[in-house]
Amino acid sequence: MSDLTHYRAEFPLSERYTFLSHAAISPLNRRAANAVSDYVALVRDEPMTSHSSKLLALQDDLRQRIATLINARSSNEIALLPNTATSINTIALSLPLHPGDNVLVLDGDYPANIYPWLNLAHKGVLTKFVPQHDGGLNLNRLEQRIDHRTRVIALSTVMFATGFHNDIAAVGQLCQDRGIYFCVDGIQSLGVFPMDVQKFNIDFLAAGAQKWLLGLSGSGFLYCRREWFDDLAPGAYVGALNVVDPFNFLDYNFTLPANADRFTIGTPNTSANVALHASIGLLQEVGIERISQHVSGLIDALINDLTERGYELAASTAPEHRSGIVVAKVPDPKASCKQLEQVNIIATPRGAGVRFAPHFYNTLEEILRVGEVLGDY
Numbered sequence: 001m002s003d004l005t006h007y008r009a010e011f012p013l014s015e016r017y018t019f020l021s022h023a024a025i026s027p028l029n030r031r032a033a034n035a036v037s038d039y040v041a042l043v044r045d046e047p048m049t050s051h052s053s054k055l056l057a058l059q060d061d062l063r064q065r066i067a068t069l070i071n072a073r074s075s076n077e078i079a080l081l082p083n084t085a086t087s088i089n090t091i092a093l094s095l096p097l098h099p100g101d102n103v104l105v106l107d108g109d110y111p112a113n114i115y116p117w118l119n120l121a122h123k124g125v126l127t128k129f130v131p132q133h134d135g136g137l138n139l140n141r142l143e144q145r146i147d148h149r150t151r152v153i154a155l156s157t158v159m160f161a162t163g164f165h166n167d168i169a170a171v172g173q174l175c176q177d178r179g180i181y182f183c184v185d186g187i188q189s190l191g192v193f194p195m196d197v198q199k200f201n202i203d204f205l206a207a208g209a210q211k212w213l214l215g216l217s218g219s220g221f222l223y224c225r226r227e228w229f230d231d232l233a234p235g236a237y238v239g240a241l242n243v244v245d246p247f248n249f250l251d252y253n254f255t256l257p258a259n260a261d262r263f264t265i266g267t268p269n270t271s272a273n274v275a276l277h278a279s280i281g282l283l284q285e286v287g288i289e290r291i292s293q294h295v296s297g298l299i300d301a302l303i304n305d306l307t308e309r310g311y312e313l314a315a316s317t318a319p320e321h322r323s324g325i326v327v328a329k330v331p332d333p334k335a336s337c338k339q340l341e342q343v344n345i346i347a348t349p350r351g352a353g354v355r356f357a358p359h360f361y362n363t364l365e366e367i368l369r370v371g372e373v374l375g376d377y
Contacts, residue, residue: 004294007286008361018345018366023160023188023325023357025210025217028275032215035278036271055270062277066221069280069288070186070205071196076259079222080268084187085112087206087222088154090263091183092116094232095152099124103152104145108132110160113185117154135315136164142171152181157195158188161351162315163325165189172201181228187211187220191283192324192359193292197223204228209272212324212359214279219272224260232262239266291360295324298358298367302326305368310377314353327353328374336374343373 008014013027042051063075072078081087093116097103103117107129117127128150130142136159153175158165168184175182183204186195191212197205205223209215224232234256240246241264244255256262283291303317306328314327330336333349340347340354347370348355358367 004286004290004360005363007282010282011361014361016344018362018369020356020358020362020366020370021346021348022192022212022214022359023355024348026212026214026359028216029214029279029282031282032275032278035274036216039271039274058277059268059270059273062273062280063221065277065280065284066223069190069195069284070223071198072223073198074226074259076261077223077226079224079260079263080273081206081220081222081263082218082269082272083112083208083220084185084206085116087204087220087263088113088183088185089116089119089236090222091204091206091224091232092120093236094234094263095181096231096233097123097125097151100126100149101151102126102128102147102149103154104128104130104142104150105154106130106132106137106142106156106159106166108135108159108161109154109156110185110187113154113156113183117152132159132162132164134164134321135159135162136321137166137171139167139170139174143174146174146178146180150178150180152183154183154185156185156188157190157193158323158325159315160188160325161327161355163313163323163327163355164315165193165321165323167320168202169200175203176201188325189323191280191291192288192295194288197225209276209279213276214283214359215276216272218269219276222260222263224263226259229258229260229262234262237265241266286360294360295358296322298362298364299324299326301364302356302358302367302370305371309371309375311374312377314351324357324359326356327351328356329353330374330377340370340373343369345370345373 010029063078066078067075181203184202187207190207203225208220210217244257311328336354337349
């Protein structure tokens with residue numbers, strides 16, 4: 001594991017708590033908090049005309065940082081949207097799907113990647129569930145459910161309730177070979193593991209900022225592969241900013257731009273985007289590869305310690321299935337989380353277990369403290 005402890009100073013909460021719940025809502029780091037504070041002071045003290053161009057430039061740079069993070073070909077493939085669900089709904093309602101088409105989803109996935117597809121039932125589009133295996137996706141089970149009317153496979157990179165890391169590369173290749181759209185919810189891995197939308201043949205990628213990306217709730221993004229722009233309808237909603245000349249308000253020219261701006265509905269959550277801009281800057285300074293190596297080391301140690309103590313885990317512990325999440329099964333998850341919280345360890349009850357999700361500023365000592373507090377099973 002890399003020594004990243006000097007970055008703990010960026011997270012004031014770490015002075016009092018061992019925070020192991022980054023798969024829920026992460027604490028805000030100093031850089032993001034300071035950036036938001038500066039922005040609030042600016043809009044408090046100055047008229048919009050003095051800073052609007054600066055804020056537009058920051059949003060452009062945020063799109064570029066996101067494009068770099070996921071290896072998109074251009075920031076023109078990135079739309080800034082408020083959360084994962086908005087992004088997935090935008091794609092679900094924009095794709096050229098017809099009665100009789102079907103979408104494959106994985107049982108146990110997060111509702112934001114399920115409900116937008118179920119919502120297409122009124123169009124005659126069927127959503128089909130693929131059963132889990134060992135806490136996540138089994139590629140053979142997925143292939144068995146593909147038929148000649150399968151148009152979309154929608155999948156999370158990491159299962160929120162088990163920590164299973166799905167084989168996104170293999171599914172992306174499968175979709176590429178069969179002409180199926182691949183829509184990915186990346187919120188449980190972006191910021192801690194590398195993402196390459198080109199290498200993984202991802203057509204659409206959605207994520208919110210509040211988890212591993214260390215931002216505020218109310219910001220996120222949608223990646224759309226540029227080859228699909230002309231095939232997509234604008235979605236469920238349109239507004240002043242969806243068009244080619246958005247600030248010429250009285251020229252009602254409803255022409256969609258040839259980039260991801262076609263999905264930008266209206267006024268953004270600027271303060272949350274300011275926070276996300278700063279947080280991604282921090283993550284990229286540390287380096288995603290270093291973060292991945294460090295978090296993987298913590299996860300390995302936690303898995304080894306908990307299994308030696310007799311705990312059953314919710315997902316396969318094969319190296320290729322490990323993520324930044326470990327879910328340990330316990331008789332009463334809420335009671336176990338309360339027990340941990342009494343000594344300032346923050347975890348989350350999920351299903352039949354306690355979910356642990358460390359980030360790059362957490363330490364091995366903090367990880368081993370979990371087993372000491374919980375004791376042997």
